[in-house]
Amino acid sequence: MPALIELSGIERIFQLGDSEVHALRHLELSIAAGEYVAVMGPSGSGKSTLLNLLGLLDHPNIGIYRLEGRDVTTLSPEEQARVRSERIGFVFQSFHLVPRLTAAENIALPMTLAGIEPAQRAKRVEQALKDYGLADRASHRPDQLSGGQRQRVAIARATIMQPAMILADEPTGNLDRATGEEVMRLLEELNQRGVTLIVVTHDTTLGARARRQLLMEDGELRHDRTIKKKSNA
Ligand code: ADP
Numbered sequence: 001m002p003a004l005i006e007l008s009g010i011e012r013i014f015q016l017g018d019s020e021v022h023a024l025r026h027l028e029l030s031i032a033a034g035e036y037v038a039v040m041g042p043s044g045s046g047k048s049t050l051l052n053l054l055g056l057l058d059h060p061n062i063g064i065y066r067l068e069g070r071d072v073t074t075l076s077p078e079e080q081a082r083v084r085s086e087r088i089g090f091v092f093q094s095f096h097l098v099p100r101l102t103a104a105e106n107i108a109l110p111m112t113l114a115g116i117e118p119a120q121r122a123k124r125v126e127q128a129l130k131d132y133g134l135a136d137r138a139s140h141r142p143d144q145l146s147g148g149q150r151q152r153v154a155i156a157r158a159t160i161m162q163p164a165m166i167l168a169d170e171p172t173g174n175l176d177r178a179t180g181e182e183v184m185r186l187l188e189e190l191n192q193r194g195v196t197l198i199v200v201t202h203d204t205t206l207g208a209r210a211r212r213q214l215l216m217e218d219g220e221l222r223h224d225r226t227i228k229k230k231s232n233a
């Protein structure tokens, strides 16, 4: 079986006026389906750039990204959008919910965009609201929700299309410790059910929960460490 994710020879260079920022340098990375990976490293080390590439929100200048064995760097924007919609769920630090839509409408959005019929949509949203403890918040707008509730809406939205992987960029960055723990637990439950989980964090305590830890520095992958499973795990 091919790796879920395979990056080879990836370079990402941002042009800023006359100067260049080398955000990712000769990156080689392979991630198998079902892994739980934490991406750590100081601010500016390329963590978000890496996640955006993995999520097809950005393109490398050089190199190949294979997703489920297929080179996705050469797909048309429409084909990439389709892969994104069907295979990838995003969770961001600042939630990225649509302010004027209710919790239920935010969760339904990926299905609306994918053209799933209203009855099916309503059924799945109802289940997701239940699953994430949001049943009594269905018609609240984001500004009427707590941070933890907003992130739960975001996770429900990210998973409503049953993606192969969840990409989370500092998902607990705007939450207090206890709420952050709860959000991590929800993401980890998804991983236990087989969803590949890639979490960017600069919190080493949170990062240590992942089986595999990547350390980024100056756009380079400095360490790639997999913790052996305990025998009873
Ligand atoms: P991290 O998420 O680890 O804090 P980023 O991936 O956001 O780091 O950024 C890596 C480097 O690339 C930084 O120097 C940042 O300023 C630069 N960078 C990121 N995105 C852009 C962009 N769109 N345009 C120009 N420079 C960028």
Ligand code: MG
Binding pocket: 047, 048, 049
């Ligand atoms: Mg970042």
